Amino acid sequence: MRLKKYLTLTRAGMIEALQFRLGTVVIVIGNLLYLTVVYFLWKAIYASSGTDVVNGMTFSDTLIYLVLATALFNFMEMYAVWEMGRSIQSGKIVLDLLKPMDYRRLLFWSYSGSFVMNFLTTFLPTFIIVGAVTHGAIPLRLNLLYFAVSVIMAVMINYSIDFFVGTICLFTESIWGINIMKQVVVLLLSGATIPIAFFPEPLKTVVMYMPFQSIYNAPLTLLLDGSPDIEDVLMILGTQLFWCITTTVISKLFWKVSLRQITVNGG
Amino acid sequence: MKRKGFGFYFRIYCKILAQDLKSKMSYRADFIISTIGMICTNIAGFISFWILFRSFPSINGWSYHEMLFLYGFSLVSLTPVQCFFDNNWSLRINVYNGDFIKYCFRPINLFFYYQSEVFDIKGLGQLAFGLGTLIYSWTKIGLALTPLMVLKMILFLLTSSLIMIALQNAAAATCFWIQNSFYVLDLVLKFKDYAKYPITIFSPVFRFIFTFIMPIAFIAYYPSLVILRPDEVPVLSWLSPLIGCVFFWLSYKFWMFGATKYSGTGS
Numbered sequence: 376m377r378l379k380k381y382l383t384l385t386r387a388g389m390i391e392a393l394q395f396r397l398g399t400v401v402i403v404i405g406n407l408l409y410l411t412v413v414y415f416l417w418k419a420i421y422a423s424s425g426t427d428v429v430n431g432m433t434f435s436d437t438l439i440y441l442v443l444a445t446a447l448f449n450f451m452e453m454y455a456v457w458e459m460g461r462s463i464q465s466g467k468i469v470l471d472l473l474k475p476m477d478y479r480r481l482l483f484w485s486y487s488g489s490f491v492m493n494f495l496t497t498f499l500p501t502f503i504i505v506g507a508v509t510h511g512a513i514p515l516r517l518n519l520l521y522f523a524v525s526v527i528m529a530v531m532i533n534y535s536i537d538f539f540v541g542t543i544c545l546f547t548e549s550i551w552g553i554n555i556m557k558q559v560v561v562l563l564l565s566g567a568t569i570p571i572a573f574f575p576e577p578l579k580t581v582v583m584y585m586p587f588q589s590i591y592n593a594p595l596t597l598l599l600d601g602s603p604d605i606e607d608v609l610m611i612l613g614t615q616l617f618w619c620i621t622t623t624v625i626s627k628l629f630w631k632v633s634l635r636q637i638t639v640n641g642g
Numbered sequence: 643m644k645r646k647g648f649g650f651y652f653r654i655y656c657k658i659l660a661q662d663l664k665s666k667m668s669y670r671a672d673f674i675i676s677t678i679g680m681i682c683t684n685i686a687g688f689i690s691f692w693i694l695f696r697s698f699p700s701i702n703g704w705s706y707h708e709m710l711f712l713y714g715f716s717l718v719s720l721t722p723v724q725c726f727f728d729n730n731w732s733l734r735i736n737v738y739n740g741d742f743i744k745y746c747f748r749p750i751n752l753f754f755y756y757q758s759e760v761f762d763i764k765g766l767g768q769l770a771f772g773l774g775t776l777i778y779s780w781t782k783i784g785l786a787l788t789p790l791m792v793l794k795m796i797l798f799l800l801t802s803s804l805i806m807i808a809l810q811n812a813a814a815a816t817c818f819w820i821q822n823s824f825y826v827l828d829l830v831l832k833f834k835d836y837a838k839y840p841i842t843i844f845s846p847v848f849r850f851i852f853t854f855i856m857p858i859a860f861i862a863y864y865p866s867l868v869i870l871r872p873d874e875v876p877v878l879s880w881l882s883p884l885i886g887c888v889f890f891w892l893s894y895k896f897w898m899f900g901a902t903k904y905s906g907t908g909s
Contacts, residue, residue, distance in 0.1 A: 401825035401826060401828075401829055402825060404829065405825075405828070405829045405832055408829075408832065408836075408856070409832065411844075411848060412836045412839065415843045415844045415845065415848065416694075416839060416843060418843070419701050419702045419843040420694065420695075420698065420701060422702070423698045423699075423700060423701045423702065424697075424698060547671055547672070547675055549669075549671060549672035549675040549676060551676055551679065552672065552675035552676035552677070552678060552679035552680075553675060553679070554679075555676075555679040555680070555682070555683055556675075556678065556679040556682045556683075559682055559683050559686040559687075560682065560686070562686075563686045563689060563690060568690055569690055569693055569694060573693055573694070574693055575693065575696070578693075
């Protein structure tokens with residue numbers, strides 16, 4: 376009974392996502408364009424380096440990593456900051472706050488529908504195509520299970536960071552600036568644009584201590600390693616779990632404290 | 643009706659600009675945060691660039707500093723579209739909710755009036771960043787600094803700008819036909835990220851596509867060849883100012899065609 380109200384939101388989100396079919400087509404074109412550029416760019420980089428393995432990754436490793444990072448981005452990115460910012464500016468947030476459901480949960484579950492749709496329409500096809508094209512360069516063993524667990528935590532960390540940044544909008548009333556800052560910081564430091572293995576040394580260590588690498592780097596590392604040490608897996612998943620709990624608690628607390636002091640213009 | 647001269651439009655532009663700046667200044671926090679956001683975007687772009695290319699002396703025959711020159715060139719040439727044509731992003735919202743009709747009733751050029759309404763100061767930060775990169779790489783490559791070079795530089799920067807403006811106009815104008823032109827605009831926005839790579843890294847097929855079908859190569863590559871490789875300038879580089887003007891004119895006609903077709907929402 377408790378779960379039913381959440382699943383209703385999921386269903387509504389799925390139906391909503393089906394309304395924007397043209398958008399999906401354009402996103403697919405955009406991704407193909409991005410992947411073409413990435414393919415040739417890295418090919419040129421590997422050709423100039425003179426060796427097959429750069430920073431412990433081969434060309435096909437890098438390519439699979441980046442393709443799946445894009446697919447993961449399309450599936451996880453939910454533009455929650457935009458949504459929160461807009462509701463705050465228009466005053467619509469008051470109506471959502473009055474609903475008999477915690478706002479943080481309401482927002483998450485309203486997006487869960489598009490998660491499901493994006494997973495089915497972008498991530499799964501990409502995954503299968505990459506697997507087929509590279510003739511099994513993605514190992515299909517226990518790592519798939521680790522990957523699944525890792526992605527779920529990545530979604531939660533990503534959402535907590537989004538929600539935290541969205542809460543800042545309550546104070547600043549600036550959406551564009553806050554959002555663009557969050558986006559570039561997360562995409563760069565999470566290893567979504569360049570694998571973290573390529574980062575130069577002091578930067579790499581610093582980045583590994585930040586929560587962002589748990590969003591893209593952690594699941595993809597787990598996926599690409601066919602026969603990992605169990606210690607490494609536990610280390611990565613443990614770090615993710617730590618960040619998952621920390622970011623959730625911080626974003627929840629911050630929201631609670633902020634909510635007491637906001638003033639919202641009438642909706 | 644008598645055609646109005648350049649002086650007339652210039653005076654009007656200054657007046658609208660002053661009003662816009664005044665209204666922006668009343669949201670000072672938003673302005674400051676947006677500016678910081680823009681600077682963050684540029685820094686993140688630069689860091690990814692640095693991580694990718696720092697360890698290789700050259701990519702595909704392009705030295706690190708020549709790549710940097712291309713990068714700076716693309717940043718500077720994108721400033722006009724950011725500063726003067728930012729209102730294109732709101733076009734779909736104005737068209738959707740019917741506000742666009744107010745622009746149709748003014749006795750001045752519709753396109754001019756619409757675009758003049760917003761001046762985006764954030765672009766100036768990008769301009770400073772781009773100029774810095776350009777000057778740094780200019781001295782590192784050891785290019786001569788003659789009046790002719792500077793003149794060429796300005797001419798070809800303007801060319802690049804015109805092409806990007808044309809692309810954005812055309813993308814924004816699609817909203818007169820399709821509901822959600824955001825995705826189209828976003829796709830075109832991505833072009834600018836790819837403009838900074840030399841087109842020689844692509845295979846012949848994609849070189850053709852990026853030159854004639856999606857003219858990404860004209861945003862920075864072809865125009866900057868005139869400065870970077872004066873001994874081997876292809877015909878397309880010399881033609882690019884002409885192509886830029888033609889593109890701009892076509893996009894203007896396309897935009898106006900959509901605007902005259904617009905019938906309002908009835909409210």
